[in-house]
Amino acid sequence: MSKSNIVSHLKQKKISEVLSTGKRMDGRGFGDFRELTIKRNVLFKSEGSAEVWLGKTHVMVGVKVGTGTPFEDTPNEGVLMTNAEFTPIANAAWEPGPPNEASIELARVVDRGLRSAEVLDTAELNIISGKLVHIVFVDLYILNYDGNLIDACSAGAIAALMGAKKPVYNVVDKEAKLTGEKVPLTVRKKPVAISVIKIGDKFILDPTADEEDVMDTRLTVTFDEAGNICTMQKSGSEGLTLDEIKKCINMAQEKAPEIRAKAIGD
Amino acid sequence: MSKKPTTKKTAARKPAKSKKADKAASWKRADGRAFDELRTLKIESGVLPNADGSAYIEMGRNKILCGVFGPREMHPKHNAKPNEAVLRCRYHMAPFSVDPRRSPAPSRRDQEISMVIRSALEPAVFLERYPRASIDVYLEVLEADGGTRCACINAAAVALVDAGIPMRDLVAACAVGKIEDKLIVDLGDYEDKKGQSDMPVAYMPKLGKVTLLQMDGNMSAEEAEKALNLAIEGCKKVYEVQREALKKKYGIDQPQDKPPKEFQPEESEEEPQKEEGQQ
Numbered sequence: 160m161s162k163s164n165i166v167s168h169l170k171q172k173k174i175s176e177v178l179s180t181g182k183r184m185d186g187r188g189f190g191d192f193r194e195l196t197i198k199r200n201v202l203f204k205s206e207g208s209a210e211v212w213l214g215k216t217h218v219m220v221g222v223k224v225g226t227g228t229p230f231e232d233t234p235n236e237g238v239l240m241t242n243a244e245f246t247p248i249a250n251a252a253w254e255p256g257p258p259n260e261a262s263i264e265l266a267r268v269v270d271r272g273l274r275s276a277e278v279l280d281t282a283e284l285n286i287i288s289g290k291l292v293h294i295v296f297v298d299l300y301i302l303n304y305d306g307n308l309i310d311a312c313s314a315g316a317i318a319a320l321m322g323a324k325k326p327v328y329n330v331v332d333k334e335a336k337l338t339g340e341k342v343p344l345t346v347r348k349k350p351v352a353i354s355v356i357k358i359g360d361k362f363i364l365d366p367t368a369d370e371e372d373v374m375d376t377r378l379t380v381t382f383d384e385a386g387n388i389c390t391m392q393k394s395g396s397e398g399l400t401l402d403e404i405k406k407c408i409n410m411a412q413e414k415a416p417e418i419r420a421k422a423i424g425d
Numbered sequence: 426m427s428k429k430p431t432t433k434k435t436a437a438r439k440p441a442k443s444k445k446a447d448k449a450a451s452w453k454r455a456d457g458r459a460f461d462e463l464r465t466l467k468i469e470s471g472v473l474p475n476a477d478g479s480a481y482i483e484m485g486r487n488k489i490l491c492g493v494f495g496p497r498e499m500h501p502k503h504n505a506k507p508n509e510a511v512l513r514c515r516y517h518m519a520p521f522s523v524d525p526r527r528s529p530a531p532s533r534r535d536q537e538i539s540m541v542i543r544s545a546l547e548p549a550v551f552l553e554r555y556p557r558a559s560i561d562v563y564l565e566v567l568e569a570d571g572g573t574r575c576a577c578i579n580a581a582a583v584a585l586v587d588a589g590i591p592m593r594d595l596v597a598a599c600a601v602g603k604i605e606d607k608l609i610v611d612l613g614d615y616e617d618k619k620g621q622s623d624m625p626v627a628y629m630p631k632l633g634k635v636t637l638l639q640m641d642g643n644m645s646a647e648e649a650e651k652a653l654n655l656a657i658e659g660c661k662k663v664y665e666v667q668r669e670a671l672k673k674k675y676g677i678d679q680p681q682d683k684p685p686k687e688f689q690p691e692e693s694e695e696e697p698q699k700e701e702g703q704q
Contacts, residue, residue, distance in 0.1 A: 231525075258533075260540045267537045275622075275641045378638065388649050391624070391640035394540070396547035398634025404653065408646055 171358075171373040178361045184369065190410060192365040195421050197314060199322040207323025207344070211315035214367065215305035217249075220315035221298045222323040224344075226335075229285070229292040237284020237292040241270035243299040243312065250304040250368075268352065268392045269299060269313045272381035275389035276350040278320065283345060286328050286335050293325055295344070306367040309379050313352035314422035321346045321423060350389045351419045353411035354379040357397065362406060364414055378407040382415040452607065455615050461655060463599070463611045463662055468579065468670035470587045478588025480670070482580040485613055486570035491580035493588040496558035510555035514543040516577055518566040538574050545578050545598065545627040545637035551591045560590060571614035572600045578627050578637065583667050587674065595667050596636055598627035599659030601652040603644060608652050610659045624649070626656035630664045 177184055187193070193214030202208040207222035229236060243266035245253045258266075273279070284293035297319065299312045324341040356366045356374040366374060376395035383389055388408070393399065399407070454460070464485030473479035476492035499505035516539040520526050531539075546562065562584070564577045575598035582596040602612040604620040617623055622642020628635050635653075644652065671677075 260536060263533050263536050264540060267533060271641050275643065383643075386645070388640060388644050388646060389642070391638055391649070392541075393635070393638035394544055396544050398548045398629060398632065398636040399638070400633055401635070401653065401657070404635060404638065405650060408649065412646060 167373055170369055174370060174373055175359050175361075178358060178363070183363065185367065187365075189361065189363045190414065192414070192418070193367075195311075195314070195418065197318045197422055197424070199318050199424060206325065206341075207319045207321075209315045209318035209322070211311045211318070213305075213307060213311040213365065215303060216307060216311050217301075217303035218308070218311050218315050219300040219302055220312065220319040221300065222319045223296045223298070224323065224325045225294045225296065226286065226291055226328075227294045228290060229288075233281070234289035235285045235292075236281035237279070238294045239270070239273060239279055239281070239297070240294060241266050241273065241297040241299065241316065243269070243301070243308075245301050245304075248303075249301045253304070264392070264394065265308050265312060266299065268309055268379055268381075268390060269297075269316055271392075272313055272350045272352055272390045273297070273316060273320075275381070276348040276383045278317070278346055278348050278350065280345050280347060284325070287330055287333060290333075291328075291335050295320075295323075295325075304368060306369075306371045307354060307365050309352050309354050310365065310418065313350070313381065314418055317346070317349050317351065317419075318422045318424070320344060321349075348383045349419055349423055350381045350383045351415050351422055352379050352381040352390070353414050353418065355407040355410050356395075357399070357403070357407075362403075362410060364410060378404065378411075380408055380411040382412060384416075384419060386412065386415075454604075454609060456613055458609075460607060461610045461658065463659060464613060466579075466663065466666050468583055468666055470583045470670045470674045476584070476588070478584045478586070478590070480580040480584040480587060482576050482583075484570075484572065484576040484579065485611075486568060487566070487573055487576045488568040489573065489576050489580050490565045490567060491577065491584040492563045492565075493560065493581070493584040493590070494563070495560040495588070496555040496590065497561075499557060499559040505557040505559070508556055509552040510550075510558040510560050512543055512547050512550060512552060512560050512562065514539045514546065514562045514564065514581070516542055516564045516566070516574070518569060518573070522566050522569045538577075541637055541639065542574060542577055542581065546581055546585065546596055548634065548636050549582065549592045549594050549596045549629055550585065551593065554591060560585075560588075569614070571612050571617035572625070574598070574637075575600050575611075575625050575627070579663055579667060583670055586671055594629040594631040595664060596627050596629055597660040597663040597667060598625065598637060599656050599663055600625040601656040601659065603642065603648070603652070608648070608655055610655055624652050624656060626653060626660065628657050628660040630661050 196212045198210045201210045205221040206224045209220045211218040243262045245262045323344045327338045327340040328335040356377045375397035379392045381390040467483040469481045472481045478493035480491045578598035602620045603622045624640040627637030
């Protein structure tokens with residue numbers, strides 16, 4: 160993200176001052192999320208979709224189910240692909256062009272969460288072994304940026320997949336033909352990512368863009384519904400001690416069920 | 426891929442006391458290592474004549490070269506920071522480093538790894554000493570055998586020191602994983618692919634800070650904590666090898682953790698000195 164050091168220093172000072180009083184710039188407590196709203200199946204042409212608002216962060220997640228050849232080492236398994244797009248309308252500092260580090264990290268962390276939890280049954284996505292499989296594309300489209308994209312996108316990805324359908328193929332004489340029918344994708348687990356960021360000696364959840372600008376470091380932890388960790392990702396240029404890591408994991412673990420409930424619409 | 430990389434058992438195991446312990450002790454990894462045994466680890470520093478600092482690492486069958494250039498003028502200039510140096514890392518795999526051949530163009534995975542390597546090293550480097558400069562760390566993976574990002578960090582830390590860049594500590598990295606519900610240290614390629622989870626960790630032993638933490642797979646929070654502790658133990662072993670590599674190049678043979686006499690603080694100065702160290 161755009162980082163002007165002079166502004167950051169002033170911001171950092173102000174944000175730290177407010178944090179030291181036990182509050183945040185927008186009045187939230189350290190463990191509070193902004194309002195999270197997820198609408199499922201908002202798009203017509205995609206097989207599944209979810210629109211996510213997390214405060215002013217706005218993300219559209221689209222699921223498209225296509226076909227293609229399987230990877231050589233997994234000839235009987237379908238493929239799940241996650242991609243993130245930072246659109247230039249989402250932030251003044253974002254320009255069109257090839258994906259940058261932040262968007263690659265976002266896509267990879269969400270992708271690894273879905274993969275590690277084995278959300279989709281890849282065997283179920285097989286059509287003709289070694290030749291044709293379903294490929295499920297999850298596209299994370301950022302429409303407005305105000306921090307905490309990983310959490311917003313991971314919740315949105317699960318919401319979108321849960322509402323997604325795949326076309327049914329009939330295989331006759333090694334030829335696959337569309338039947339015109341569509342069946343829901345089986346979503347076996349519902350992992351959600353929770354990011355904890357550290358500013359000075361304070362740990363907070365759901366950072367805004369300003370808070371992300373001045374953060375020291377971030378630890379994202381993805382939990383499945385059994386409370387097991389599927390993914391961890393530390394980013395930012397500061398180290399964490401063991402106790403700090405434990406604290407982050409605990410904070411994330413406490414919050415995960417609440418965010419999951421919103422994502423799956425309970 | 427052969428499942429038997431060349432590793433030697435370093436220590437004889439103690440005789441088992443009970444049947445249960447016997448079973449646990451007799452459980453061996455695919456390559457015959459004990460659960461907390463590292464692969465053979467070789468680090469050599471100062472191997473590239475044209476680089477300001479360099480290192481070569483063999484971690485199991487990983488073979489990685491690291492070259493450090495800088496601090497030098499930033500190109501392009503608009504990427505420079507007015508208050509500190511910018512550390513740039515490039516992780517790159519040779520087309521012949523894996524099976525099948527991979528394209529030399531950087532993949533998404535390469536870019537993410539470059540990023541996490543950078544953030545693993547940044548906390549150790551006194552970047553504020555070199556405003557407007559760049560420090561470039563180039564990593565070329567010649568052969569990959571699981572755990573390349575950790576091996577890269579280990580080599581890069583040594584190469585940065587070799588380049589004479591002031592650092593707060595070395596950064597040592599090591600992965601922990603889970604296979605057959607057991608935690609294991611320093612995953613080989615086979616364990617990386619067949620295992621249930623993989624957690625690469627980088628650690629600054631003197632400062633007690635974790636600078637890289639990733640995890641994929643499935644672990645409970647308790648397992649994650651155990652794994653983290655195991656990884657840190659592994660990092661400490663790597664740290665010793667890194668120190669040896671540097672000592673060897675510079676011909677220093679000091680007893681560990683004891684600075685030469687002229688650098689030891691006087692009695693009266695000891696207290697303020699300690700406080701500084703804790704910052």
